[in-house]
Amino acid sequence: MTLAASDPDLPPNGAPFTYNLVGGRHTSLVTLEKHSGVLKTSRSIDRETTPQLELLVEVEDNGSPKMRTQHTITVNVLDQNDSPSTPRIVHVLVYVFNNQINGDIANVHPNDPDTTGDYRCKILSDLNKNPITTFTISSGCKLRPTSASLPSNGHSFLVSGNDGRHADVVSTVSVEFLRLDNVTVENSITIRIENMTSSRFLANYYRNFIDILKSSIENSDELIVYSLLDVEKATDISVAVSNSNKGFRSKKYMSERFSKKQDAINLLLQSSKITIDFIPCDTNTCDNGGICYEKINVYEDVQITDSQSLIFTSPLVKHDFRCKCSDGYTGQKCDKRQDPCSPNPCQAGGQCRRQGYDFQCSCPPNREGKFCQLERGDICSSSPCKNGGSCRESSDGSSFFCLCRPGYRGNQCEAVADSCRPNPCLHGGLCVSLKPGYKCSCVDGRYGRHCEKSxxxxxxxxxxxxxxxxxxxxxxxxxxxxxxxxxxxxxxxxxxxxxxxxxxxxxxxxxxxxxxxxxxxxxxxxxxxxxxxxxxxxxxxxxxxxxxxxxxxxxxxxxxxxxxxxxxxxxxxxxxxxxxxxxxxxxxxxxxxxxxxxxxxxxxxxxxxxxxxxxxxxxxxxxxxxxxxxxxxxxxxxxxxxxxxxxSTCRRSSNGGPCSLGLPDDPAHPLCGPFGQCMDRWHTAMCRCGEPFFRRTARILWSTIRLRMVDS
Structure with missing residues (x-):
């Protein structure tokens, strides 16, 4: 790939640019041509172990003085279809709203370590080798009922599939249908888990989570978990509880019972950001005095959450909110004026011009700013940027920003940047600040920009x-x-x-x-x-x-x-x-x-x-x-x-190896005594002793013995 830069400065203070690779976790895997910006891999990359490359690139312009800026670049490594598929045993759990099924209910492709593949499947038979007429493959490996009405419950059958390159494998698929209606939805609560995706929850926590919730309710109660939905960086779980004698349990009943298991849920999910009986309305949801209303809605779209052994399918269920705005305001959160120019927000006689729900002030010649609140002048004339920083006027002329020299930071370049906090050096490496930048002084046996290699x-x-x-x-x-x-x-x-x-x-x-x-x-x-x-x-x-x-x-x-x-x-x-x-x-x-x-x-x-x-x-x-x-x-x-x-590691002191050590019982004396010569054998040491000394340390005196062989 080729990097490109842009600069608002006029020539010759812009291009040509120079590019330098200054950091990132994967600098050893790529090379960057300084003048053309061509980024190349230096060796083959295995996507299974390295799905992304993280690089830090510094760009320098041709101006005087030269300006530099650093950018983080993320490169996604595409996968190759180089691994064969394996058979899959999967259970499909389908919640059907008002006995109607819309479209596909699961993707029953075989297990595959690759992320890409042209998957093709066909239904073979049930486990007793009888033909299957209730389901069909619509395209690829997407499973769909042949009828829009609710099929009979309990289906198990065999599916043959491949990734478009390797041989077919036979997977076992079972399908279970569960009913869902408006009464269930009206008696539901939402459990929100922050920093969790629905697929990760289903693969790693779903079954244990169900067991914890079941342990909090009565034995005669039936737990109904009928929706998993990704919402921004969280997962919303829709839950209801019914009783054969008492009908659906109240929201208060579920909230109180589930809250008693809050610690167990936190321990299971390794998180404390879990809200039982989540409601999207709070004091800040609707602006400008708007009133918030919340409701759980069911949509026609189908939500499919996939894991290796379990597929969870349900209609799209969302816990929505609606704001009823006070007079003069509109928008989803009542954050927009119906007429942004009434009353006139422009100061000093400025004229307001409506632009949708926003406005623009036409200011007198001596005023500027969003509200004409500033006196017009050269905002950079006072040289507000410290330590050699360059002042630039904002696009609307109402403010300025500073381009800081390397080693400085802050709105006005007033602070010295400490590139060693936090310490970027691994495995006990010492960070040395160079202002700008840093250098890692690694312990013995380690090397690399961040001491990451051994x-x-x-x-x-x-x-x-x-x-x-x-x-x-x-x-x-x-x-x-x-x-x-x-x-x-x-x-x-x-x-x-x-x-x-x-x-x-x-x-x-x-x-x-x-x-x-x-x-x-x-x-x-x-x-x-x-x-x-x-x-x-x-x-x-x-x-x-x-x-x-x-x-x-x-x-x-x-x-x-x-x-x-x-x-x-x-x-x-x-x-x-x-x-x-x-x-x-x-x-x-x-x-x-x-x-x-x-x-x-x-x-x-x-x-x-x-x-x-x-x-x-x-x-x-x-x-x-x-x-x-x-x-x-x-x-x-x-x-x-x-x-x-x-x-895999080589630990040896850079201060001289084993010969730099003293005697174990007397470290003040050299290892081979005052008369011996220490010979470094890397992991060990050997003493070379002169006459009349002998053996391990030259401090021990031995008498000389001469032996003569005699034939017997």
Missing amino acids: TFGFKELSYMAFPALDSATNDISVIFATTKPDALLIYNYGIQSGGRSDFVAMEIVSGRAVFSFGGARTAITSLVVGQGASSGNNISNGKWHKITATRNGRVMSLSVSKCSENGDFCEDCRPGDSTCYADDTGPTGTLNFNKHSLLVGGLASADPVLERPGQVHSDDLVGCVHSVSINGRALNLSAPIKSFGVE
């Missing part, structure tokens, strides 16, 4: 497996942190013959990055970048690094860069910089991996390395992995083909 922890003998690499072109990037001087990052191989095979490998050898590839009938070509484990600047120092290896046919290159913010930001390495870049040409351009999986971070077994000597010089990675990208597309590390020993 790195993966690779333990000893761990690995992940993904589909094989492309045979001709490989662009591989790995962002990681480790203290292991010899670690395998990427390995993909083909079928071996005579101890050789096609392969590609990326690894760390003696603290340096190594990228190798070769064929079953060619020599191995390797690139090496780095200063080695003996250097304090090697890539096995526990800090975040990014290794990028490319192979385009025979041409190969390798680069290494340092990263920060748990691997979220990496420096650039320019081609030709020998400190971080190397390239070469190999003997073969096309490799065949024979569909063997790409291994990340280690080996599933030692056999491939033993059968192919000389291809790799390390075994596995012990450390953290931020991300792996293949040909510009990030691998989903949460969903490998196979994996072992990999944790």
